[in-house]
Amino acid sequence: MADSFQSAYQEEERKLNETIAEIDRQLDRLTSIPVYTGHDFTEQVLEAGREERRQALFKSQAEPYFGRLDFQESGKDAQTPLYIGKVGFDRETAGEHPMVMDWRAPAASLFYSFTGGEDLASYEAPEGLVEGRVYLKRNMVIRKQILERVSDTYNRDSGGPAVTDEFLVYRLGENKDNKLRDIVSTIQAEQDKIIRAAKNTALIIQGVAGSGKTTVALHRLAFLLYQYKEQVTADKMIIFAPNRMFLDYISNVLPELGVGDIQQRTFEDWAAEQLDLPWNGEDTGKTFAYWFETETGQGTREWSNNDSGRYKGSITFMDLITRCMEQLEDASLPELDFTPWDGAVLLKEQIQEWFQVEYKPYPLAKRKERVLARIHRWVEMELKKSPSQAVLKERKKKASQREKAYANKWPKFDPLTLYKQLFGASKSSIWPEAWLKEIPQETMAVTRKNLKAGLIKEEDLTPLLYIQTMLHEMDGNLRFDHVVIDEAQDFSPFQIALLDRYVRGHSFTILGDLSQGIHAYKGVHAWDELSSLFEEEHQAYFALTTSYRSTMEIIEFGNVILDQGVRSDLLAVPVFRSGDDVRLIPYGQGAGREEDLRRALRHLSSKGSYRTVSILTRTLREAAELHEMLAGEWPELNLIDGGKGTYQGGLSILPVYLSKGLEFDAVIAADVDAYHYADKIWDAKLLYVGCTRALHELWLFYEDQLPACLHSGLDDITETGWPEGS
Structure with a gap:
């Protein structure tokens, strides 16, 4: 041998x-x-x-x-x-x-x-x-x-x-740095089918944590550029990812594959740019999960549920806006003749003919522009019939004033103005009262309050941009040859339907994991909410169940959370790569919470083979407090708070919800107890996200009682207490 x-x-x-x-x-x-x-x-x-x-x-x-x-x-x-x-x-x-x-x-x-x-x-x-x-x-x-x-x-x-699998296991065992790498040498058969699927298809990919969804999608872009080089170009492709830090994390893959010029954006940044609205990207972090947490004077926690994002991301809301825009068409034209000066009359029936017949193919704003231009040309022709220069001068002055007055009688075709009218945030509205009552009362009240205060929320960008597409002609340069949507479980059906107006041939790669859908205030709870948007011949569904990221022990631990907490029957199948048992460590075996976490970080960061070690907390506030405590001993410890556009690798501390899409050699999960992770599906999903970030080692610290989703099924894959010599 x-x-x-x-x-x-x-x-x-x-x-x-x-x-x-x-x-x-x-x-x-x-x-x-x-x-x-x-x-x-x-x-x-x-x-x-x-x-x-x-x-x-x-x-x-x-x-x-x-x-x-x-x-x-x-x-x-x-x-x-x-x-x-x-x-x-x-x-x-x-x-x-x-x-x-x-x-x-x-x-x-x-x-x-x-x-x-x-x-x-x-x-x-x-x-x-x-x-x-x-x-x-x-x-x-x-x-x-x-x-x-x-x-x-x-x-x-x-x-x-x-x-x-010997070579695959060897490559998976390599340690990671601060960038995602290509998998071109280890693409598996199930992944290859997705990469090489036909271009004009909306692919929906459900993949467990670590199944390589993102990497497969990036390789698919490289394949499409090779296979359809006469039909697609890199600058007409776009990747939508959950945040700017994640975009930085994946930024090396396409250059490694020899592909450049593909746009990589968050949906919010892109939509705000199309609308010419200022946007700092902070809203997503503030409205994290299906609840948002506030601290009261007594230090207790208050929970509230705002479902307005789910409604405003629905096709039901899209249909309501469509009806409103059709109503706007009927209500746009002033019901009166146009008289530029006494004795000259342009009949309203003629203006209606231009607006409703001749210029019907154009969107509303363009039709308004064309009709007003046509009226101005008619005025110029009538002015030529003036009997003298003095009369001409007088008529010009009157015509100019009356043209402006007539134009002001038209609705203002501005997305934000119309959107404010829809939610009663402006003085006037042309929408039928019965239609406005279809909007849930809480959604109406919250949105009206925000809009009056000048606040545009993440969930408002999609309907605003949809209104804009119905008002204005879409520039051909804005159309895409292919769109990749990562973490698609956090996208709404309305967002996908909107993007379908921007992409040629329904050419999508839509990927995500319903078990990592931690934002219940938005997104989808089942993939048929998205697949129903496409004709059967224009879509395909793939399920990736093999997880390549973590050791068998970590994957099986994650499956316990999926089974008991998330209640999902789509469990991950590990590649045979065994490692250390997952560690469950109760606080107090050291000198308390802070010293226990210090001890764990010392032990794991001292392993020379680990390039990335992370502490995951339940909230951003806890991450910031812990970072302040630990930074003296580890000045290189990075606090990831969602405001940075880059992931630097090394030692980091961050709230678990910002870890989606990232991976670390070792993970220390702080405060994994029943207080921080309640007996709710969304809390279990969040814990699943955190645990599946670890490639080689996963340590969980807790006080008093473990979350309900970890009450059983852990005997063979966990170890309690500290490892020897730590």
Whole structure:
């Protein structure tokens, strides 16, 4: 066996040296050619091709490829070794197969879809289905042109019946830094199906914590740009993520895949920009979860439930606004003739003809603009009939005044003005009283109060932007070729329906986890709230149940919370990567809460292999207080409060609700007790989010009594008390 491994290693080392030498030769030649900066179109095209090849070779220099697949196509006599990398390139004289095949190429899909066995394997090529046999699937780790690891995950000659997980477990065991990384070398078959799905489809992906949802979506963008290069462009794609810090966390993945210029925004930032409204992004944090917490003078906690976000994110509310805008169309036109001066009359029937027939295809604001311009042209023609200069001057003056007065009789086609009228936050309203009564009383009262105070809440941005799309023509430059929505369980049906107006061909990747839906005041409670927005032929649903992030012990601990607290039957299936038991540590075994947390942080941060260690608290106030206590000993300890746009890695402390989407080598969960996590589904979801951030170690501290969702099922996966030597 050792001889076989040594032989494989030597073979791959020779291949690597040959590949690097070829890359160097091509780069030397291409860089020796002066960059063309002239105006000749043919030369410009040739230079663009050379530059594209230069960039591909530069990106391939350090790590040319990561995998090899030996495939024998049916009807052919010999196996062909296909080397697969992030970027494809060929020798100067191209052969039947490239020297390194781009991971997005049709044939490269075999590297991900093949799961072992004697049956024929196949892939879809432009010319049709290609079938054949896989003889070898080999993973490699190459860093800085050094071959570090060779692992055969399938070898037909050795009699291996299936692809093994050894290489996957090795990569999952690596420690993390402050950025999400690509998974191009370890994409699994279920993930590959999503990545390569057809473009004009609204994909809805339910994935347990750690199933790679976000990374899969980012790889899907890279695939779509490769597969549909004539139809889509990077600058017409957008990723909507929950907050700016998360966007920073995922920012390296697409550049690693050779993709740039894709917009990455929060929905709130993007919507406020379209509306030209000031927005600082603070509202989301203030209205966290289905309740918001306030401190009274006695230090007790008050809980209140505001369901206005759920209502204002509903299709019911969208339909009400649609009816109101249709009513606005009927009520827009002043019911009177236009008389610019005595003796000249433009009949209201003529104006109605222009507005309701001739300019009907235009949105309301454009129709108003066109009608008023048409009236002005009619006035100019009538002025030409003036008998003298004196009469002309007098008529011009009167016409100008009366045109302004007539225009003021039209409703103001401004989204915020109309929205205020809808909620009675302005003096006048043209909406039927019966319609306004359809809005829940609490929603009406809270929104009216906010709008009168000049407050635009997160939940108001979607209806405001919807009103704008109905008032104004949508600029074609604002339309997207594809939209990715991360943490989609926190998006409302109204948001998705609005975005569908901005995207061509219902081209969405919508991903999330209902079990991590910690914001009950917004979002969806079931995926059919979103899938019902699309025709059946324009949608597809995938469930990712394998969790790759954490050890088996941590995943099984999370499943206890899912089963007992969240009451979900969609549990995570772990990859076989075992680690330490989850630790449950009651306060008081040290010198109290603060000293216990200090001791835990000392122990975990002293492990040289851990790059990221985090303390998670229930609230932001508790995180800030604890940070102040600990910062003297650990000045590098970062407080994450939602106001920062970057995640720096290292040691951090943050409220658990801001940890969504992040992952840490080790997690210390503070105050995991029945007081901080009540016997409610939303509290269980929040605890599940916190626990599933940990890759290798999870420690939970509590006082008095554990939450109800942790009362049983923990014996085999938990350890009580401190580890030896801590």
